[in-house]
Amino acid sequence: MAVVTFTTDFGTRDSYVGAMKGVVLSLAPDAVLVDITHDVPARGVASGAFVLAQAAASFPPGTIHLAVVDPGVGGTRADVVVEAGGHMFVGPDNGLLSLAAPRPRSAWRIESPAFRREPVSPTFHGRDVFAPTAGRLAAGQAPRDAGPPLAEIVSLPDVRQDRLVDGAEALVIHIDTFGNLITSVRGATAPEGIWTVDIHGRQYVATGGRTFADANPGGLVLYAGSGGQLELAIRDGSAAALTGAGRGSRLCLRRGS
Amino acid sequence: MAVVTFTTDFGTRDSYVGAMKGVVLSLAPDAVLVDITHDVPARGVASGAFVLAQAAASFPPGTIHLAVVDPGVGGTRADVVVEAGGHMFVGPDNGLLSLAAPRPRSAWRIESPAFRREPVSPTFHGRDVFAPTAGRLAAGQAPRDAGPPLAEIVSLPDVRQDRLVDGAEALVIHIDTFGNLITSVRGATAPEGIWTVDIHGRQYVATGGRTFADANPGGLVLYAGSGGQLELAIRDGSAAALTGAGRGSRLCLRRGS
Amino acid sequence: MAVVTFTTDFGTRDSYVGAMKGVVLSLAPDAVLVDITHDVPARGVASGAFVLAQAAASFPPGTIHLAVVDPGVGGTRADVVVEAGGHMFVGPDNGLLSLAAPRPRSAWRIESPAFRREPVSPTFHGRDVFAPTAGRLAAGQAPRDAGPPLAEIVSLPDVRQDRLVDGAEALVIHIDTFGNLITSVRGATAPEGIWTVDIHGRQYVATGGRTFADANPGGLVLYAGSGGQLELAIRDGSAAALTGAGRGSRLCLRRGS
Numbered sequence: 001m002a003v004v005t006f007t008t009d010f011g012t013r014d015s016y017v018g019a020m021k022g023v024v025l026s027l028a029p030d031a032v033l034v035d036i037t038h039d040v041p042a043r044g045v046a047s048g049a050f051v052l053a054q055a056a057a058s059f060p061p062g063t064i065h066l067a068v069v070d071p072g073v074g075g076t077r078a079d080v081v082v083e084a085g086g087h088m089f090v091g092p093d094n095g096l097l098s099l100a101a102p103r104p105r106s107a108w109r110i111e112s113p114a115f116r117r118e119p120v121s122p123t124f125h126g127r128d129v130f131a132p133t134a135g136r137l138a139a140g141q142a143p144r145d146a147g148p149p150l151a152e153i154v155s156l157p158d159v160r161q162d163r164l165v166d167g168a169e170a171l172v173i174h175i176d177t178f179g180n181l182i183t184s185v186r187g188a189t190a191p192e193g194i195w196t197v198d199i200h201g202r203q204y205v206a207t208g209g210r211t212f213a214d215a216n217p218g219g220l221v222l223y224a225g226s227g228g229q230l231e232l233a234i235r236d237g238s239a240a241a242l243t244g245a246g247r248g249s250r251l252c253l254r255r256g257s
Numbered sequence: 258m259a260v261v262t263f264t265t266d267f268g269t270r271d272s273y274v275g276a277m278k279g280v281v282l283s284l285a286p287d288a289v290l291v292d293i294t295h296d297v298p299a300r301g302v303a304s305g306a307f308v309l310a311q312a313a314a315s316f317p318p319g320t321i322h323l324a325v326v327d328p329g330v331g332g333t334r335a336d337v338v339v340e341a342g343g344h345m346f347v348g349p350d351n352g353l354l355s356l357a358a359p360r361p362r363s364a365w366r367i368e369s370p371a372f373r374r375e376p377v378s379p380t381f382h383g384r385d386v387f388a389p390t391a392g393r394l395a396a397g398q399a400p401r402d403a404g405p406p407l408a409e410i411v412s413l414p415d416v417r418q419d420r421l422v423d424g425a426e427a428l429v430i431h432i433d434t435f436g437n438l439i440t441s442v443r444g445a446t447a448p449e450g451i452w453t454v455d456i457h458g459r460q461y462v463a464t465g466g467r468t469f470a471d472a473n474p475g476g477l478v479l480y481a482g483s484g485g486q487l488e489l490a491i492r493d494g495s496a497a498a499l500t501g502a503g504r505g506s507r508l509c510l511r512r513g514s
Numbered sequence: 515m516a517v518v519t520f521t522t523d524f525g526t527r528d529s530y531v532g533a534m535k536g537v538v539l540s541l542a543p544d545a546v547l548v549d550i551t552h553d554v555p556a557r558g559v560a561s562g563a564f565v566l567a568q569a570a571a572s573f574p575p576g577t578i579h580l581a582v583v584d585p586g587v588g589g590t591r592a593d594v595v596v597e598a599g600g601h602m603f604v605g606p607d608n609g610l611l612s613l614a615a616p617r618p619r620s621a622w623r624i625e626s627p628a629f630r631r632e633p634v635s636p637t638f639h640g641r642d643v644f645a646p647t648a649g650r651l652a653a654g655q656a657p658r659d660a661g662p663p664l665a666e667i668v669s670l671p672d673v674r675q676d677r678l679v680d681g682a683e684a685l686v687i688h689i690d691t692f693g694n695l696i697t698s699v700r701g702a703t704a705p706e707g708i709w710t711v712d713i714h715g716r717q718y719v720a721t722g723g724r725t726f727a728d729a730n731p732g733g734l735v736l737y738a739g740s741g742g743q744l745e746l747a748i749r750d751g752s753a754a755a756l757t758g759a760g761r762g763s764r765l766c767l768r769r770g771s
Contacts, residue, residue: 003539005532011296011434012269012526015311015484018262018293022315025260025289029317032539033291034547036532039525042435043493054529058536058641060543071493074468122447122468124483127315177525178556190636211588211636226638227529236557236585268553268691269526272568272741275519275550279572282517282546286574290548299692300750328750331725379704379725381740384572 002138003032003059007052007067008126009040016124020066020131023117027135036065043071045096047247049156050174053099054227061086066126066134067096074122079110079129080153081143088143090133092125098155111147159184164191164230167254172245173229179238180231181245185253187223187230195222197232198252199243205257206232222253259395260289260316264309264324265383266297273381277323277388280374284392293322300328302353304504306413307431310356311484318343323383323391324353331379336367336386337410338400345400347390349382355412368404416441421448421487424511429502430486436495437488438502442510444480444487452479454489455509456500462514463489479510516652517546517573521566521581522640523554530638534580534645537631541649550579557585559610561761563670564688567613568741575600580640580648581610588636593624593643594667595657602657604647606639612669625661673698678705678744681768686759687743693752694745695759699767701737701744709736711746712766713757719771720746736767 004024010016021033036055040048048069056065070092078093084105089097093107110116110133120128133146159171161184174182191208197220198204206220215221215235220242225231232251233239245251261281267273278290293312297305305326313322327349335350341362346354350364367373367390377385390403416428418441431439448465454477455461463477472478472492477499482488489508490496502508518538524530535547550569554562562583570579584606592607598619603611607621624630624647634642647660673685675698688696705722711734712718720734729735729749734756739745746765747753759765 001543003536003543005536007532009434012292013294013296013308014431014433015293015308016433018264018291018312019315021291022260022262022312022317022320025291026315026317029258029260029289032543032547033289034532034535034539035526036529037527039527051527051529055532055536058533058540060536060540063536072470075470121483123480123488127483174528176528176530177523213586213589223637226635226641231637266691269549270551270553270565271688271690272550272565273690275521275548275565275569276572278548279517279519279569279574279577282548283572283574286515286517286546290546329727332727378740380737380745384740 001030001032002028003034003063004134004138005034005036005055005059005063005065006038007036007040007048007065008038009042009044009048009069010038012038016126019127023127023131024135024138027132028138031135031138040069043069045069045094046156047174049096049099052096056087056100059087064088064090064134064137065100066130067091068126068130069096070094070125073125078150079125080107080150081110081133081137081146082107082153083143088137090130090137093154095154095156098153099158107150107153108143109147109150112145115146160229161185163187164253170251170253172247172249172251175240175247178233179240180233181239182225182227183230183232183251185230186228187225188228190224191222191230193255194257196254196257199245199249204243258287258289259285260291260320261391261395262291262293262312262316262320262322263295264293264297264305264322265295266299266301266305266326267295269295273383276384280384280388281392281395284389285395288392288395297326300326302326302351303413304431306353306356309353313344313357316344321345321347321391321394322357323387324348325383325387326353327351327382330382335407336382337364337407338367338390338394338403339364339410340400345394347387347394350411352411352413355410356415364407364410365400366404366407369402372403417486418442420444421510427508427510429504429506429508432497432504435490436497437490438496439482439484440487440489440508442487443485444482445485447481448479448487450512451514453511453514456502456506461500515544515546516542517548517577518648518652519548519550519569519573519577519579520552521550521554521562521579522552523556523558523562523583524552524640526552530640533641537641537645538649538652541646542652545649545652554583557583559583559608560670561688563610563613566610570601570614573601578602578604578648578651579614580644581605582640582644583610584608584639587639592664593639594621594664595624595647595651595660596621596667597657602651604644604651607668609668609670612667613672621664621667622657623661623664626659629660674743675699677701678767684765684767686761686763686765689754689761692747693754694747695753696739696741697744697746697765699744700742701739702742704738705736705744707769708771710768710771713759713763716757718757
C-alpha cells in the first residue's frame with residue numbers, strides 16, 4: 001500500500017482537493033491518502049516548499065508527495081516527478097519540490113498520456129496531471145515512465161544559516177499556528193543564557209531554553225525547534241502577535257541583555 | 258474496499274465529523290474515508306450541492322457520498338439514499354444531493370432500523386442515520402434495503418446557461434479560495450479577445466484566455482474553468498476582492514472594450 | 515487494521531500533523547488515520563478534552579486516540595498511554611485524556627525507547643513520543659510495554675450537572691461551529707414549554723423543543739443535544755453571536771416567560 005501525501009494552497013472549502021483524491025483512488029484503490037496541508041498561503045511557493053520539506057522527513061520510504069502551489073499553471077513551467085531520498089515528489093517545476101527533495105535527485109517531465117487525464121484543464125493540473133501521476137506511481141509504475149528526464153529542477157535558495165555562537169542576523173522563514181517564529185538559523189541544541197532580539201527596530205529579551213516551560217509565563221524563549229532551526233516563542237502566547245514579525249522579517253540576535 | 262466521501266457544513270473544530278467517521282468505521286472497517294469539505298457555509302444547501310457535484314465527478318464507480326447540510330434536521334424532510342451514475346448519495350432530501358446525482362436516479366427513504374442508530378438524535382442525523390447508512394452500503398448492503406422507494410428527490414434549479422457567444426447575463430454560482438468567480442455560463446473552450454464585464458454597476462476589462470498566465474499581472478482573465486463553467490479571475494490576486502462579487506451576484510459579459 | 519484518531523491544537527497549516535501521521539504509518543502501514551480536530555483553541559486543554567470525549571464515543575473498540583494539547587511539553591508532566599472502555603488514549607498527562615477515558619482505567623508512562631523516537635524534541639512530543647506510541651499500539655504492541663504503570667492520570671473536573679426540572683444555573687461548556695451553546699446540564703429528553711434564559715444580565719425567551727425546526731425562524735430553542743447535554747440554539751442563526759456567550763459563560767434557566 002503506497003502512501004500519497006497532499007500539500008496545496010487550495011484551501012478546504014472547494015471541490016479541488018476531493019477531486020484530486022478521487023482521481024488517485026480511481027487509479028490506486030489501495031493508496032493511503034494523507035493531507036499535509038491545504039492552507040499554504042495562495043501562491044506561496046516558498047511557504048509550501050518549507051512545510052512540505054518539514055513534514056516529508058517523517059514519512060516512510062516509498063511515500064509519494066503530491067504538491068500543488070502553482071500560480072503558473074498552464075504556462076511554460078514543466079510538470080515534474082522527482083525521485084530523491086527514497087521518496088517521490090509530484091508537482092509543478094517552480095521550486096515547490098526543491099527543499100523536500102534532497103540532492104542527488106532524478107527528475108522527469110510528466111508527458112506520457114498514461115500519466116495525464118485528457119482533456120487537461122489549463123488551470124487544474126492538480127486533478128489532470130499530478131493526481132493521475134501520483135495514482136500511477138501508487139499503483140506501481142516507475143517515475144521514468146512519466147516522460148523524458150529533466151537534468152535539474154528549479155530550486156529555491158536555501159536560506160538556512162550556520163549555528164548561533166554569540167549572535168546572528170536571521171530571517172523569519174515561517175510563522176506557525178501558535179505564532180512561534182521559525183528562523184533561518186540552524187540550531188540542534190538549546191542556546192543558553194540571556195539573549196537580546198531586535199525585530200523591526202524594537203528590542204526584546206529572550207531566555208535561551210529547551211522548551212516553552214523554561215521561560216516565565218509571558219516571557220520570550222529562544223530554543224532549538226523540532227525542525228532543526230532556532231525558534232522564538234512566547235510561553236502561553238504568540239511571539240508573532242507581540243513582535244509584529246511575519247515571514248521574511250529580519251531579526252538580530254545577540255548574547256546578553 | 259468502498260470509498261466514502263464527506264461533505265458538510267460542520268466545520269472542523271467540533272466532534273461531529275469524527276463521530277460520523279467512527280460510526281462508518283464501526284460498520285465498515287475497510288472503508289476508505291475522504292473529506293470533500295466541511296466548510297460549506299452554515300445551512301448553505303446550494304453551495305454544498307455545487308461543491309459535491311464538482312468533486313463527485315472525479316471519484317471511481319461505487320463511491321458512497323455522504324453529505325449533510327441540513328437546517329431542517331429532525332423536521333419533515335426525508336432521509337434518503339440515491340443511486341445515480343454508478344455512485345451512491347446519502348443525506349437529507351432538501352436538494353443537497355440533486356446536482357451531484359444525475360438523472361436517471363433511484364431513491365429510497367432511510368427507515369430500516371439496520372440503517373439507523375437508535376436513539377436517533379433529532380439534531381444529528383449525520384451520526385445516527387447517514388453514517389450508519391453509509392457504513393451499511395460500504396459493507397455491501399444494497400440501497401433498496403434502506404427503506405421504501407421514493408419517486409423523486411427534491412431538486413435545486415440548475416442555473417447553468419448556454420455557452421457564451423457575444424455576451425451573456427450570468428450569475429456567480431461559487432467563489433473559490435483564490436477569489437475566482439465561477440459563473441453560470443457553460444464554457445468548455447477558452448473565450449478569445451477582449452471582454453467587458455459589468456458587476457454591481459462597475460465595468461471591468463477582461464482578457465479571454467486559457468489560464469491565469471494569459472493575463473498581465475493584476476489583470477482580469479475570462480477562461481473556461483476546470484469544472485466546465487466560465488470563470489473570471491485575476492492573475493496573482495482575488496477577483497472577488499476586486500469586484501466585491503459574491504455568490505449570487507449578477508454579471509453582464511459583452512465582447513469588446 | 516487499527517484505527518488511530520488525532521485531536522490537537524496544531525491547526526492545519528503547518529507540518530506538525532503530517533509529521534505525526536508519517537511516523538505512525540512508518541510503524542503501522544495498515545493503520546486507518548482519522549482526524550477528529552486540529553482546531554482546538556491553542557493550549558485549550560479543557561476544550562480538547564471535551565471534543566475528544568464527544569467524538570471518541572462513536573469509534574469502534576480497539577481505537578487508538580492520539581491527542582496533543584500540550585502547553586507543558588518538555589516540562590515535568592508525564593507522557594501517558596491510557597486504556598479505558600475498550601479504547602486506548604495517548605497524550606500528555608495534563609487532563610486532556612480524562613473526560614474521554616472513563617473509569618476504571620489503566621495508565622502507563624511512555625518511557626520505553628521502542629515507544630519513542632530519539633532524539634526527542636523537547637517541544638514536539640506529538641511526533642517523537644505520542645506518534646511512535648500510537649504506531650506501536652496500532653502494530654499490535656500492548657500499552658503496558660510502553661513503561662511503568664501510573665496509579666492515576668490528571669483529571670479535569672466534570673462540570674456536568676443534573677437534569678433540568680424547573681430551572682438551573684448552568685455553564686456554557688462548548689460553542690460549536692453553528693454558534694450553538696452546549697451547556698453543563700445533562701439532558702437526554704427534550705424540555706417542553708417556554709423558558710427564560712439569563713445570559714450576561716440579559717433575558718431571552720426560548721422554546722423547549724426537539725430540534726431547531728421547533729422554533730420560529732430566528733427564535734431560540736432549548737433542546738437535548740446529540741452529546742447528552744442541554745443546548746441552546748437559534749433556528750437559522752448563531753446563539754453565540756446573539757447572546758455574546760462564550761465557553762465558560764454562566765446562564766440561568768427558568769421555566770416560564
